Amino acid sequence: MNKMELRFSATLANESLARTAVSAFIAPLNPSLEEIGEIKTMVSEAVSNAIIHGYGFDSAKEVILRCELDQSVLTLVVIDYGKGIENIENAKKPHYSSRPDLERAGMGLTIMETLADSFTIRSVLGMGSKVIIRKEILSEETYEKEGV
Ligand SMILES: Nc1ncnc2c1ncn2[C@@H]1O[C@H](COP(=O)(O)OP(=O)(O)OP(=O)(O)O)[C@@H](O)[C@H]1O
Ligand SMILES: [Mg+2]
Incomplete structure (x- = not known):
């Protein structure tokens, strides 16, 4: 088991910090x-949704x-204490965005759900949101052993 936590200001400038930290x-x-x-x-x-x-x-x-990290299973949790989501089912629909004015594609939740082994989003209006993503990492070594 290995774990880490990062807290950062809600600015898009920190999106790459978050990506790089997880990658490391x-x-x-x-x-x-x-x-x-x-x-x-x-x-x-x-992270961009939270910001x-x-x-x-x-x-x-x-x-x-x-x-x-628990063995090869990565759990990512992203939390904000912001405005929350009124209707999660609606928010999850492909192409739904509450900010089309910012030219958001409305695909973030769909992309996370597709790429993750398991994806959970919890939210309370006025309290904030929490995204939990699980994904198993099959190292290159494992790939070789399995002949993939
Ligand atoms: N952390 C959050 N707090 C409040 N609302 C959120 C949060 N995450 C998602 N939402 C709501 O869910 C909608 C859908 O999110 P999603 O990431 O799929 O699309 P988007 O962010 O609007 O566009 P894209 O991610 O493609 O740029 C958002 O438009 C927003 O209304
Ligand atoms: Mg998004």
Whole structure:
């Protein structure tokens, strides 16, 4: 078991910090480039949602990113104490965005759900949101052994 937690200001400038930190955290597992790419994408989507929708770009607020590795299973948790989601089922629909004015595609939740082994989002209106992502990392070594 290994874990880490990162807290950072709610500004998009910190999106790459979050991606890079997670990428460094999983490096000892020797993930494939594809796995690194997918994990970074999920981190970006969750973190950008917290900043844009949760906090409305208020950089005085704080996003929390937790990472845990249990054997080869990575758990990512992204938390904001922002405005929350009124209707999660609706928010999850592909192409649904409450901010089309910002030219958001409305695909972040769909992308995370597709790339993750398991994806959970909990939210309370006016209290905030929490995204929990699980993904198993099959190291390159394992790939070779399995002949994939
Ligand atoms: N952390 C959050 N806090 C508040 N609302 C959220 C949060 N995450 C998602 N939402 C709501 O869910 C909607 C869908 O999110 P999703 O990430 O799928 O699309 P998007 O962020 O609008 O566009 P894209 O991610 O493609 O740029 C958002 O438009 C927003 O209304
Ligand atoms: Mg999004």
